[in-house]
Amino acid sequence: MTLKTNQGDIVIAVSPEKTPCTVNSFAFLAGKKYFNGSKCHRLGSEQFPVLQCGDPLAKADGKNPTDGQGGPGYRFVNENLEGAKYTRGVVAMANSGPDTNGSQFFIVYGDAQLSPDYTPFGTVTKGLDILDKVNKAGVITPGPDGTGAPKETVEIKDVTMSDKS
DSSP states (O other), X not given: OEEEETTEEEXXXXXXXXXXXXXXXXXXXXXXXXXXXXXXXXXXOSSSOEEEEOOTTOOOSSOOTTTTOOOOSOOBOOOSOTTOOBOTTEEXXXXXXXXXXXXXXXXXXXXBOOOSOSOEEEEEEEOHHHHHHHHHHOBSSOOTXXXXXXXXXXXXXXXXXXXXX
């Protein structure tokens, strides 16, 4: 999967054998150009080193209280949780509880100490330097947990899936 962004390409090796629902949902949404023009709305903190994307309604301006609430209008089950770790480069689904996956996902740029509640479905193979640059710039207005909209905007221009490994 390739996320073409205004900051450059982020290439992700996905795991359809471990996460068929997740990968098929991404392929479906990418084919509908669902992610095109969406902004990554949440940048983590030292304790929570992730960049969250996939909300098509997010403004990512630090002022929109509904950022992080958008989705495709359907939900699907968690997959691949046994022994899940969220280390640098892991891509996982964001959710609002068990089996509430939609379109939002996060990319880990550090090592996040999270409980195994988020479907890990891929690993970044190119583009972690983009996340490092965005992280270095920081957030617009940190929330209570230190997260917020990134100062360095990441806009997804296009998402493509390929059969190449």
